[in-house]
Amino acid sequence: MSPFHSLVAAIMTAGFAVAADKIEVKNPDKTKDEKKENIKDEDAILGSWKLVGLEIEPGKVQPLPGEFESTFTFLEKNGFAMKTGKEKPITGMFTLIPSDTPKALDLEFKGRPTKKDIYELDGDKLKIAEQQQKDSVRPKEMKTDNDHRIAVFVYERITEKKK
Secondary structure, three states, X not given: OOHHHHHHHHHHXXXXXXXXXXXXXXXXXXXXXXXXXXXXXXXXXXXEEEEEEEEEEOOEEEEXXXXXXXXXXXXXXXXXXXXXXXXXXXXXXXXXXXXXXOOEEEEEEOOOOOEEEEEEEEOOEEEEEEEOOOOXXXXXXXXXXXXXXXXXXXXXXXXXXXX
């Protein structure tokens, strides 16, 4: 395995565990507009996404080698599944907080701290930025830093082939 493959595999599996059983409501007092935006993003994010690039240096998205496959599937009722290569899928629960700036994404894994990420969703493109240090805070912006503390994952929606 090349050093790049090892880095990507390590980043993708860092801190992940088996599914959480429930998800908490982050802000039950949302306004109607915030609830509408949340429903919009929650509907738009549903489905499967293929990891197509990784930004580990500021401003430079590294395409993934063709043999490396990783997918992220967002399911109804706030479930998700991540699969890398031939590994068993990792499952959990997600919460979108689109009213935050930048938009926030929490990923819950049973027995592990919640991963506090940010996301950008634009049609069939999804970016997720996450801190790479244990017990770290949510990233403030969608970009890496020179110390490799933040990684930006670039996904494209997997679309069904029409028959």
